[in-house]
Amino acid sequence: MFLAPYMLIGGLAASIPVILHLFYRSRYKTVPWAAMKFLLTSVEQTSRRLKFQELLLLILRTCLLLLLAIALARPTFQAAIGGGDAVDAVIVLDTSLSMQARSGPNSTCFDTARDAARTVLRQLPANSTVQIVTVSDTARVAGPLDPGRLDLATALLDDLVPSDRGSDLHAGIVTAERILAQAPSSNKELYILSDMQRGAWETRGSEIKATLDELRKKATVSLVRCTPLGRGNVAIVGITPQTTLRSGERADFAVLVRNAGTQPVKGLTVTLTLDGRDDRAESQALAEVSPGETRAVVVGTRIETPGRHVVRAVVRPDDVEGDNRLERVVVVNDRVGVLVVDGAADVRDPRKSASFFLSHALNPEASGLPLSIVPVERAAPRDLGGKELCVLVNVPLAAVGDRPGLSPEFLRALEPFVKEGKGLWVIAGARVDPKL
């Protein structure tokens, strides 16, 4: 019994030494020779030994090539003992996202499928060969390199993990069909281990059916379904900030949770973390999400520094872990910059300035608010840069006599400032002309 009987064709190479022997016997040089007497004497003495040596060498060389061909054909004695029922098997293992669904308290569908694959490997007859094909949205032959090494195949299963991709079972079945076509044994078996998601079958159902029908003529096809525990599956589909994000302030986010399953999911907890800092994570409970329903949960967190931050929302518990998490990058601005234009600034006695009390109210004990105070005559458009709020305190919009007013350039710069959504606060005073 040979595992690769086609390699026996290489046994034809055993004829090479014989051909070379005959070839070189026919190619010789002729030498006229005087001392034939001694030559004949020496040949008489050695011819039998030489012929024996030549024959032995020829046999050894021929046997060497024959043995090489036999070795490459992988002979086995166990096949004869086992009755020759060895199988060439292919295991197609679904590694799509849905295989992460829980099938038990501490196991997933993928674990169940892997256990089933191990069982198949254990029950294969002696001298069987196996190839494992993983399939998500593409198919890949995972191994083993030596199909006869079932132990390697078992070890290989331990290293496989489910992916976060979709499922295209047809690709895996086609790959398996190709492998089985090359398998030399007459006993061929195909095992498809999957959760049999409807989507996977609906997309290319007719092609899968046709391929399987064709395969059944040549091999035994076994479909193994790994059923998930429940049929509810929630997923976080969005994270939306509810306020303008500023550093040093608390921000609220609306987390959208959708139930893509066919059964309601209850007792969920939505957790929000900023930049992966679990110690500052905040959670909100969500009592129930009906099938097809999308619910919003507002979860807040404090943002200390300006710049870009990663906000992650996680919902638990759920059968399918892969879609229970969503991350979003948000941009957080610094604190509000305030420009106070003082229409009645008093340099000698600041307490008499119009903005004196206001500025102290906005920035008590110099708390660090980015507050700028400029007299009206020096107010320029560049002062608005980086500010969120502009306060005009007793500011005349135009110069009246020797009293200064806002410059036309500043007035023109205020228009886009306001249109950007920034604040303009006008505090009237004695110098404000109500008519303007």
Place this chain on the structure above:
Amino acid sequence: MLLVCFVVKPLSLQPDVLTRAEALGLKARSIVEGLRIGDHKSPYKGFSVEFVQHREYVAGDDIRHIDWKSYGRSERYTIKQYEQETNFIAHILVDASKSMEYGEGDSNKLQVAKLLAASLAYLVIHQRDTAALGVFDDGWRTRLPASSQPGHVNTILRTLEEVEPREKGSIGPLLSELAQQVRRRGLVFLISDCFDDVAELVKGLSHLRFGGHDVTVFHTLHPDETGFPFEGMTRFVGLEDTGKLLTRPNLIRPAYLRALQAYLDEFREGCRANRIDHVAVDTGKPLGPTLAGWLAWRLQTA
């Protein structure tokens, strides 16, 4: 007076043969004259000196040969005449069997044998001794009679140059035959790879020794034959119709070298037992040093 009647093959005077013979002569001369620097004394001088008769001195005769005792008795100048004008006959025997064909270019065994034979002939005749040449494979192919004439060197050179490897070699019986034919003692130089039955070969050499000859074997071997450096599938084809063999040389090299060494040991032991000089000639090395070493050894042991 020569006791052996040599069959002399008519010389072919083809221009290319002459050219090659001259080249061979030049090579041999350069080797031998290199050896004669310092003028050594021939160890063979005085061999086989047999008085025949007196004759009257005539102008031009060497006064060293005047018999002063005879002058004292008869007051006439007489010259002592010997049976031979030279001291000894050197028989140079060259193996021209197919096995000597091995080797490329200057390392070809037959070419080295020819050069060695020419050098010995030049050496012998230059010191006014007599040289005879015998070329053989499975029988005598060419035999030149002994002569001490300077022109005899050229005859030997041309004869050697015409020699081509042929037939399977059989040395032992030929040496026995030569031992029976040549009664007068002399020198025998055998230049061969000696790829023959050792017992037969040693038997032939011992016959020559029994005849009183001073025998020297120049054992001419190619480096490939002593080292067997071949690699890869090789088909060996015997040069003397000794069959074919397809094998991997690197696998049988140890056994081959063992077989060769056993042959060499047996042959050398046969030579030593019969007091025959055995000189190993490696055709992959220059001939001059080999010849010089052998001559120096002869001078020391003479």
